[in-house]
Amino acid sequence: MPALISPRRLLPTKILLLLFASLLLASGLRAAEQGSSAELAEKLQNPVADLVSVQFQNNFNFGVGENNGTLYLMNFQPVIPLHVTSDWNYIVRPVLPFISTSNVFGPGYVTGLGDLEIETFLSPSAPGPFGIIWGIGPTSILPTATQKKLGGDVMTLGPSGVALWQKSGWTVGSLITQNWRVAGPGDYNATYFQPFIAHTFKTATTVGIDSESTYDWLSEEWTISFNNTYSQVFKIGKIPVQIGLALQYYAQSPVPGQQWGFRVNITPMFPE
Secondary structure (H helix, E strand, O other), X not given: OOOOOOOOOOHHHHHXXXXXXXXXXXXXXEEOOOOHHXXXXXXXXXXXXXXXXXXXXXXXXXXXXXXXXXXXXXXXXXXXXXXXXXXXEEEEEEEEEXXXXXXXXXXXXXXXXXXXXEEEEEEEOOOOHHHEEEEEEEEXXXXXXXXXXXXXXXXXXXXXXXXXXXXXXXXXXXXXXXXEEEEOOOOOEEEEEXXXXXXXXXXXXXXXXXXXXXXXXXXXXXXXXXXXXXXEEEEEOOEEEEEEEEEEEEEEOOOOOOOEEEEEEEEEEEOO
């Protein structure tokens, strides 16, 4: 049986969870009011929504690699909308991963930060024809990994785009990015594609399914996963927070044994 992740290695995560639990005890977790909270839940399904949020995406994967290892990945994902004009917004979506592995790269632990990815979208503040919401902009990956095994050691640049449709609680759309190496000793050429569909109820509950697919043009390999998500908006004091659970299934992966996992999302929102 493979060793689990060392508790010492997960100290930052434990501190985060303890702080979060303390907030729940101090403020009291309660279902958020309907109406405005349902609107916030629906906005979270829109990658270019005019909404400040900070997501802590905790991923747990098992049976990874030839040694049947364990991988924990926490993506810190703030969303920062900037008002360019009254008609246009510029959405900045950085993603900084914290990674802790056990027996994935051979016996033992590898822990540290991964590469920082920055997605940006210039998006109209109002939907376009047929209610289509869209955004385009540059995307980049910066070599911020604290260990070589956790990053690509290159800087990349490329385009990103998103298009979606929202009506009657339904959200249907897709996000795509393409990154090419522009600096660094390594090489990189990969396309990321994420179609998604979700339904938000008047109770601020959202259920959805999405696929996260990456094609590596250099190795000609796919990574394809499916996520089935259930989430709910609560109030912690006066702050609306969405808590979500997702089951993950890897239909295809170049990593031996990587087939399933689960995800816990904690997303505080800061509406204006």
